[in-house]
Amino acid sequence: MKISDLAERSGISAHTLRYYEKTGLFSASQRNESNYRIYSQDDLTTAKFIKRSKECGFSLAETATLLAIKHDKSQHVCAEAKSITSTKITDITQQIAQLKQMQKTLQQLEQYCCGGQESAEFCSIIAALEQE
Incomplete structure (x- = not known):
């Protein structure tokens, strides 16, 4: 073909x-x-x-x-394929944890922002991201 x-x-x-x-x-x-x-x-x-x-x-x-x-x-041996798969599971588990933490942080940022039409000088999201 x-x-x-x-x-x-x-x-x-x-x-x-x-x-x-x-x-x-x-x-x-x-x-x-x-x-x-x-x-x-x-x-x-x-x-x-x-x-x-x-x-x-x-x-x-x-x-x-x-x-x-x-x-x-x-x-x-089968253990070779299992090892690769186990490592991938560990990697994905870590990525999921990181994504959940990102989601939590973003939800907190969103919660404290009024979302109004005021100047961005007073935006809590921008202020939070500016902090070190």
Whole structure:
């Protein structure tokens, strides 16, 4: 299949597929006489794997490691994939905590602002952000 077909069937844009190829994450199984990429069903499976990995929040480097495990399962152990996943869970948990703190701070700023038409010289949000 051509890159446009792969893009449609995988849900990944052709531009992104080319980027993945450039970074070494993914490549076409073959090229024809005109040097056009030709993708196989296995390539589609790999593209979908990459998309699902990205949807889970894995970085390209983490996805590359997971692909290496996928492509050579007999040389890897399940603990490798679990470790990557556990680390991602820890990262996301920290991000959620940071976002909750940001939300709390923003809600406090919003609560103390009158939101009126007075000059911003008296705006409590601006004043709070100006403080060190």
